[in-house]
Structure formats: structure tokens, C-alpha cells
Amino acid sequence: MSDPNENLxxxxxxxxxxxxxxxxxxxxxxxxxxxxxxxxxLLNHLARTSxxxxxxxxxxxxxxxxxxxxxxxxxxERAGHIHVRPDWDDARRKFVSISPAGRNACESAIxxxxxxxxxxxxxxxxxxxxxxxxxxxxxxxxxxxDDMVSSPPDTGLAEK
Numbered sequence: 001m002s003d004p005n006e007n008l009x010x011x012x013x014x015x016x017x018x019x020x021x022x023x024x025x026x027x028x029x030x031x032x033x034x035x036x037x038x039x040x041x042l043l044n045h046l047a048r049t050s051x052x053x054x055x056x057x058x059x060x061x062x063x064x065x066x067x068x069x070x071x072x073x074x075x076x077e078r079a080g081h082i083h084v085r086p087d088w089d090d091a092r093r094k095f096v097s098i099s100p101a102g103r104n105a106c107e108s109a110i111x112x113x114x115x116x117x118x119x120x121x122x123x124x125x126x127x128x129x130x131x132x133x134x135x136x137x138x139x140x141x142x143x144x145x146d147d148m149v150s151s152p153p154d155t156g157l158a159e160k
Contacts, residue, residue: 016139030112034079035105038072040113043081043106046098053096054087063144081105 028037045061046053053061059069073096076082081102087093098106121129 012139016136026116027113030116032105032108032112035109036075039076039079039081040106040109042072042076043098043102043109046082046096047103047106051097052085054093055096056093058096076102079105 024037027040031037031040041062042058045058055069055073056066058073059066062069073082073084077084079101081099083097083099084094085097087095
């Protein structure tokens with residue numbers, strides 16, 4: 001006899017994976033020209049946090065390899081969206097901060113995706129979304145705790 005929780009687990013993760021894929025496609029199409037979801041995610045994080053972060057800290061936050069983060073940071077730096085400076089105390093380290101152009105790009109991206117997100121919330125209903133958030137947050141927290149034991153997977157933050 002099969003475990004009924006196994007079918008529940010498969011259904012839960014199937015829905016999460018499909019929703020994530022569809023969200024990436026819809027939001028990716030809406031982002032300003034040349035901006036990838038990975039760029040937006042990183043700019044949004046930097047815009048919402050204070051101070052500078054090292055590339056290693058950012059890689060850990062996004063659960064990607066340092067190489068993947070370095071690739072994304074290089075693209076954002078070339079676009080003028082971030083500043084990367086050396087650590088004056090340890091030349092091997094760098095610090096990353098968002099630039100004014102990066103803040104503007106982030107705000108443009110938010111304005112571009114906001115109607116899509118608002119439409120989804122309206123179609124589902126704000127009460128249902130509020131009810132789903134604690135479950136999704138608990139899944140994220142549990143997976144984040146499990147991931148601290150292993151190395152970060154390739155989550156697609158870096159572009160090919």
C-alpha cells in the first residue's frame with residue numbers, strides 16, 4: 001500500500017515547480033529590455049537591504065555558486081546597475097552595492113511586473129493568497145534549513 005503523504009508531496013512540489021516556471025516566463029517577458037529575472041532578483045534584494053554585500057554573501061543568500069553570482073554581478077556592473085569595490089582591508093574580497101541607475105532599473109521592473117502579480121492576486125482572491133503564504137513560507141524555511149547542510153544547487157540565477 002502506498003503512503004498517502006507521498007502523493008501529497010508529489011502534488012505539492014508539482015504545483016510549486018509549475019507555478020515557478022509559469023511565473024518566470026510571464027514576469028521575464030514583462031521585465032524591461034535586457035533585464036533577466038536573476039538581475040531583477042538581485043537588484044531588488046540590494047535595493048531592499050542596507051549597506052554593501054560581498055559576492056559570497058549574495059551567493060549564499062540566493063543559494064547559487066560563487067561563479068554563478070560572479071557572472072550575474074559582471075552583467076549588472078557592465079549595465080551600470082551596481083558598484084563593485086575592493087575591500088580596503090582585504091584585497092581578496094569585494095563589496096557590492098546598488099547604483100542609482102540600478103535603483104531606477106529595479107523600480108522600472110517592479111512597475112512592469114506589478115500588474116501581472118496584482119492580476120493573479122485579484123483572480124485568486126486576497127484572502128486565499130494570505131492563507132497560502134504561511135504554508136509557502138514554511139516550505140521555504142524548511143528547504144532553506146535543509147540546504148544549509150549541502151552545497152547550493154544551480155537555480156538558474158546565472159545566465160548561460
